[in-house]
Amino acid sequence: MARTIPAPPSAFTQDPAEATGSGVNGLRRDPSVLPEDEGGLVRKVADRDLLDPLAGNLAPVPFETSPEGTSTTSGKASVPMFRRVRERLPVPPDHILAEIERKVHVGERLSAADGMALFASPDLLWLGRLARHAQRRISGDTVFFNINRHLNLTNVCKAKCAFCSFRRDDGEAGAYTMTVAEAVATARATVATLPITELHIVNGLHPDLPFDYYVDMLRALSDALPHVHLKAFTAVEIWWFARITGKSYAEVLHDLREAGLGSMPGGGAEIFAPAVRRRICGYKSTAEDWLAVHRTAHGLGIRTNSTMLYGHIETAADRIDHLLRLRDLQDETGGFQVFIPLRFHNANNRMSDLSMATPLETARIFAISRLMLDNIPHLKAYWIMLGLDTAQMLLEFGVDDMDGTVVEERIYHMAGAHTPHEMGRNELLRVIRDAGREPVQRDTTYNVMRRFARDDDPSDDLPIAMPVQSGALGVIQ
Numbered sequence: 229m230a231r232t233i234p235a236p237p238s239a240f241t242q243d244p245a246e247a248t249g250s251g252v253n254g255l256r257r258d259p260s261v262l263p264e265d266e267g268g269l270v271r272k273v274a275d276r277d278l279l280d281p282l283a284g285n286l287a288p289v290p291f292e293t294s295p296e297g298t299s300t301t302s303g304k305a306s307v308p309m310f311r312r313v314r315e316r317l318p319v320p321p322d323h324i325l326a327e328i329e330r331k332v333h334v335g336e337r338l339s340a341a342d343g344m345a346l347f348a349s350p351d352l353l354w355l356g357r358l359a360r361h362a363q364r365r366i367s368g369d370t371v372f373f374n375i376n377r378h379l380n381l382t383n384v385c386k387a388k389c390a391f392c393s394f395r396r397d398d399g400e401a402g403a404y405t406m407t408v409a410e411a412v413a414t415a416r417a418t419v420a421t422l423p424i425t426e427l428h429i430v431n432g433l434h435p436d437l438p439f440d441y442y443v444d445m446l447r448a449l450s451d452a453l454p455h456v457h458l459k460a461f462t463a464v465e466i467w468w469f470a471r472i473t474g475k476s477y478a479e480v481l482h483d484l485r486e487a488g489l490g491s492m493p494g495g496g497a498e499i500f501a502p503a504v505r506r507r508i509c510g511y512k513s514t515a516e517d518w519l520a521v522h523r524t525a526h527g528l529g530i531r532t533n534s535t536m537l538y539g540h541i542e543t544a545a546d547r548i549d550h551l552l553r554l555r556d557l558q559d560e561t562g563g564f565q566v567f568i569p570l571r572f573h574n575a576n577n578r579m580s581d582l583s584m585a586t587p588l589e590t591a592r593i594f595a596i597s598r599l600m601l602d603n604i605p606h607l608k609a610y611w612i613m614l615g616l617d618t619a620q621m622l623l624e625f626g627v628d629d630m631d632g633t634v635v636e637e638r639i640y641h642m643a644g645a646h647t648p649h650e651m652g653r654n655e656l657l658r659v660i661r662d663a664g665r666e667p668v669q670r671d672t673t674y675n676v677m678r679r680f681a682r683d684d685d686p687s688d689d690l691p692i693a694m695p696v697q698s699g700a701l702g703v704i705q
């Protein structure tokens with residue numbers, strides 16, 4: 229389906245003559261909004277060892293980086309490798325914004341051009357009210373959370389995404405891989421102290437672990453904890469398993485489901501636009517692969533989540549393209565449960581030169597996501613990466629899910645997240661109620677497990693997140 233995004237200065241004219249271009253999904257990428265460092269730098273291939281195992285995938289932009297995360301040119305100068313795009317989108321005329329407001333109020337679908345207009349709209353609070361209106365139609369005053377534990381089986385990864393602070397090479401300091409027994413013991417220890425209903429399992433693309441390791445892992449966890457839902461493996465991991473086994477996505481998913489897979493997380497989507505994807509994570513699955521895995525999962529009745537990594541070198545057009553690709557697939561399958569915008573973090577990775585998205589920029593992205601994704605029921609603010617204050621604010625920008633307990637989060641804390649390492653459930657209830665909303669504990673597939681009345685503060689207060697110590701990796705090496 230062809231889509232167009234008008235570009236400044238003739239934005240919002242809908243002139244078909246201006247609606248051509250070679251952008252993704254029919255969206256035209258205006259040269260004025262390309263990342264500032266496109267071209268111009270002399271770069272060398274540093275990761276040739278990655279070319280074979282991931283052959284056939286997008287070829288990443290080659291580069292070499294200094295330890296500080298800056299690129300080098302001939303070993304002499306040092307300039308930033310990545311820079312954020314400075315876009316100056318023209319403010320839309322009032323009648324365009326009024327038409328968008330009308331569409332939202334009558335439940336009419338927004339176009340790509342509407343999405344671009346929203347990125348340029350001057351009144352953020354107006355945008356928030358629209359998003360809250362759209363959200364209220366779906367879930368009223370309910371704010372969901374669940375009680376889960378994150379489990380990262382290995383941080384050894386063959387890919388080298390530029391934004392990743394989590395991955396290690398095999399044998400590198402800090403690299404770890406859990407045995408099945410260690411993973412089961414860790415999960416059992418959590419269940420002994422916290423009534424989790426879900427294990428959220430995502431991992432690096434380990435070059436040597438066989439597929440049977442993952443199948444055995446799920447089976448052992450499922451046998452040990454039959455009442456805990458296993459939400460496991462991003463679409464990128466499923467794509468990896470298909471590569472190392474020669475199986476189809478359907479065969480991989482079938483095997484995993486037989487072993488206990490309940491649903492899939494939404495990670496690995498990053499940003500679909502190939503020009504950006506090639507630069508930040510060109511060695512892993514393409515957008516088409518990611519979408520194909522989710523399409524297959526939905527066809528098998530496996531519910532999945534969806535994400536977008538924002539606040540790096542992507543443009544507003546890239547974000548709209550990403551949202552519309554998800555919306556198209558959801559029209560086709562209906563299998564996505566929730567959309568989770570993930571804020572890029574800039575510590576301990578090769579994109580450390582970039583500043584991070586501010587709370588107001590974040591609020592705009594969340595609100596626009598709620599408005600564009602009219603067919604994905606929930607919008608989650610992952611407070612661990614946003615901060616509890618920002619997550620609470622986002623309840624006024626279309627959010628209806630605060631994620632909840634995230635026991636032993638590693639990935640974003642290794643990337644510089646400064647969110648609390650421990651907080652009580654009653655604090656989460658307080659934050660939700662303070663926004664005038666009703667806290668509801670859910671299971672993984674959004675079935676209501678418990679509604680909390682205004683004065684219902686359980687005496688058995690639960691921790692929201694367990695400490696993530698700098699030496700935590702050593703515990704399970």
Ligand code: SF4
Nearest residue numbers: 385387389392395432
């Ligand atoms: S984001 Fe995932 S695939 Fe990319 S390097 Fe990190 S662990 Fe590997």
